[in-house]
Amino acid sequence: MPPMHDEEFRLQGPAFEEINKKLDRRHFLTKTTLGLGALAMGSLFGNRLFGGSTTLAAATPGASTTLEEDVLRAIPNFAPRAKRVVYLFMSGGPSQFETFDYKPKLVSMAGQNLPESVRQGQRLTGMSASQSTLPIAPSIFKFNQYGKNGTWVSELLPYTAGVVDDLCVINSLYSEAINHDPALTFFQTGNQLPGRPSIGSWISYGLGSDNVNLPTFIVLVSKNAVKDQPLYSRLWGNGFLSSKFQGVQFGSGKDPVLFLNNPDGYDGSDRKEMLNYLSKLNELQNSVYGDPEVEARISQYEMAYRMQTSVPQVMDISKEPDEVFEMYGPDSRNPGTYAANCILARKLLEKDVKFVQLYHQGWDQHGNLPKGIAHQCKDTDQATAALVKDLKRRGLLEDTLVIWGGEFGRTVYSQGKLTADDYGRDHHPRCFTMWMAGAGVKAGITYGQTDDFSYNIVKDPVHVHDFQATLLYLMGIDHERFTFKMQGRRFRLTDVSGRVVRDIIA
16 A cells, blocks of 8 residues: 555544544644643753653653643753763672671671670561571671772772772661562662652653663663572653653663564565654544653654664674773673673763663572672672773763662671571661762762671761762752652652762762
8 A cells, every 4th residue: 555645644434533523723722832832942941951852751640740840850950960870780788798898896706696785676587587696797708998098898899999999988878678679669769669760760751861862761680690589670660750761671682672673574664654654643642632651652662763773783792892891801792791781881871871770680698698799799890890990981980970789788697507608698778888989979988887797877877868869969950859740749759858968979
């Protein structure tokens, strides 16, 4: 059948009678009065007024926003320090005792029961609550000081030790969530219960895209990680925001994005024409029903079309110089590994993707911790440090925020049997370590302090909401003003708390 011309494009059949009736001039003007005003204002401020290259971000069913609220939402509140973020999430809860929080006094206390004066009646998981004793387990790994300010780093992280002058190590993170699923959800969405937008989705909603050919928010999951705890796509989901703001997971196989490539036997020559007519159908549907997800679907089809040419190019790391693979480590030549994903993250950041998140599972060591954490560090240490160095030498670190950390820390006591070279650690949300580097963050410092047991914070506590507020601040966003009205309430990433940790900002 020959293609239809624009003047012939009119829906046929009784099922579309109502739609066709609504396509008169009066109906058009009635439906678009506010939209034309919005476009006029947009011409004064540029595309970034409404979330980068997109138009005014659509509310979801049940939501109610005004133009004034969306203008407040979309414009950065002040000059951002960071243009983009790469978040290296170590899922499972890395032990601070074996990485950054050096506790030498524990050596003489090995095997002793954790004093009640330290525990202070704090909640335990069901795995530890049944133990008759909580035997103190000092780390068997050596620590040394590195960098200009003598940052303590474990022997398990020799490559990270080499870049500590670029890092801000925070030893005083804390959370209320003691189990994996709520703790992961809390870090990623600001609430322990599912259903809220993820950090990357909030960033995508508020700041839009600097590259129209790639998603604003991209997720990479290591294929070579120990799958001890599951990851759910809702961790990078859009929650109650429009679906066009959800994270897009890239895989490592032939089709990095599912259903993006053309099927066998189809050359795609008429794909653009087909999408144009499909877009018109969707626009007609939207004009009648006003369902914002129709707009989201239109933009997703258009993005998919552009990604057909942009994704294969950016996903191909085979043309990287040998010295890049040597810097990131031997695994970096194997697509889908953590090391290869770090190279890919750098390429995506070079393309101005706003938010890139890497997930690496396997840090949940309730038993056999020394062997398990040594394996995890071997898989991630070299590539993590290489990413920091690579961004720095390319001039990207100055406006890219790099984040490393998990959902909580580990206990000072051993879960189960304690021997001289073997022990495990339970979940501990009351203090743990993460680090940040790059745009706007003080380099080469250690912030916060825990007691001799790394059980309680004694100086400069940083709550999960404080971390989220600081991340948004570095992106130019006031977390208290950055809201989305849903079912009569204004929601935000930091819920009803959070403060910017200004002492770590350069």
